[in-house]
Amino acid sequence: MKINSSFAATLFVLSLLITVSVIWVYSQNPIGVEEEETWTFAVFCDTRGDNNNTSGKTCTNDFVVKAIAEAIVMDGCELVLVPGDMVNGYWMNGSTSYDKQFENWKTAIDPLYEAGIEVYTVRGNHEYGNANNYDVYPYDLDHDPALENAYIMAFSGDNPDNGPEGEKDLTYSFTHKNAFFMGLDEYASPHSHRVDQEWVDSQLVNNSKSYVFVFGHEPAFKLNHKDCLETYPEDRDEFWNSIGNAGCQVYFCGHDHSYNRARIQDDFGNEIYQMVVGSCGAPFKEWNISEYNESSRFKLKYHNQIDYGYTLVTVDSDTVKVEWKAWNMSGAPTWVTKDSILLYT
Numbered sequence: 231m232k233i234n235s236s237f238a239a240t241l242f243v244l245s246l247l248i249t250v251s252v253i254w255v256y257s258q259n260p261i262g263v264e265e266e267e268t269w270t271f272a273v274f275c276d277t278r279g280d281n282n283n284t285s286g287k288t289c290t291n292d293f294v295v296k297a298i299a300e301a302i303v304m305d306g307c308e309l310v311l312v313p314g315d316m317v318n319g320y321w322m323n324g325s326t327s328y329d330k331q332f333e334n335w336k337t338a339i340d341p342l343y344e345a346g347i348e349v350y351t352v353r354g355n356h357e358y359g360n361a362n363n364y365d366v367y368p369y370d371l372d373h374d375p376a377l378e379n380a381y382i383m384a385f386s387g388d389n390p391d392n393g394p395e396g397e398k399d400l401t402y403s404f405t406h407k408n409a410f411f412m413g414l415d416e417y418a419s420p421h422s423h424r425v426d427q428e429w430v431d432s433q434l435v436n437n438s439k440s441y442v443f444v445f446g447h448e449p450a451f452k453l454n455h456k457d458c459l460e461t462y463p464e465d466r467d468e469f470w471n472s473i474g475n476a477g478c479q480v481y482f483c484g485h486d487h488s489y490n491r492a493r494i495q496d497d498f499g500n501e502i503y504q505m506v507v508g509s510c511g512a513p514f515k516e517w518n519i520s521e522y523n524e525s526s527r528f529k530l531k532y533h534n535q536i537d538y539g540y541t542l543v544t545v546d547s548d549t550v551k552v553e554w555k556a557w558n559m560s561g562a563p564t565w566v567t568k569d570s571i572l573l574y575t
Contacts, residue, residue: 313413358371396430
């Protein structure tokens with residue numbers, strides 16, 4: 231059978247067009263390459279209640295926490311990081327049970343759950359134990375198993391269970407789009423005020439994502455509280471070097487009740503921002519730069535100890551924008567960006 235030459239030419243042109251189209255589509259979004267898009271997540275912590283031992287208290291600052299949750303929903307965030315001290319825990323809890331405290335906190339952030347926003351928490355000292363050794367070096371709190379069990383029961387459904395032995399549902403890592411996250415429990419035995427460095431290294435070496443975000447309750451470099459990662463400076467420096475070498479440019483933490491952003495180099499010259507986001511409901515505490523023990527090592531960029539606020543992170547293919555949004559506390563909640571930094575530029 232003879233094939234008409236014009237028909238054959240038409241088939242050839244169509245085949246060529248299809249091939250070119252497939253190549254173009256692949257070049258725009260090749261298999262295995264993440265689609266370029268902008269997305270957001272938020273960070274807030276230290277939402278516990280006040281220091282008054284009022285009977286039956288909820289043990290969280292419901293008013294502020296709910297306002298923050300509603301703002302995060304409006305921001306269109308896809309996930310939230312919460313670096314500890316959600317509730318009073320052992321401290322001035324008005325005899326409210328641990329289970330009820332976490333239930334109250336989850337009720338306050340219900341707008342997040344209703345919007346389908348993923349919530350990732352790690353423990354703070356208020357979720358770990360009592361204050362018997364709070365001011366005695368090395369500041370090892372007495373572990374409260376009932377408090378730990380209540381925390382795990384409340385959040386094991388939210389947190390991944392891929393942490394090291396003895397820290398399942400407490401320490402973990404996960405990925406989201408073009409980012410890698412590590413949530414670190416800094417109280418688990420036997421490394422209080424430290425991290426499981428071997429596990430951290432194993433996670434970082436296997437990461438293939440563009441951005442690395444790390445969060446834990448305690449600052450690596452002291453503000454107000456003596457009980458922080460600075461308790462063991464050599465271990466702290468090993469941790470700081472490891473995340474710096476892995477490309478992490480910001481470490482989110484809390485513990486101190488204020489917002490504080492400082493730029494701190496690791497031993498190899500990598501610049502990492504320590505971002506304390508403890509401005510979300512717990513009683514504020516005054517601070518000044520003279521309280522830094524290692525003031526020559528880092529540069530303070532911004533500090534606020536009077537406004538409630540949370541951190542909003544906008545991620546795209548080339549850069550990461552981190553904003554601290556403060557509540558003006560006048561009438562209906564209005565959130566104003568008072569600090570911001572562009573990373574990965």
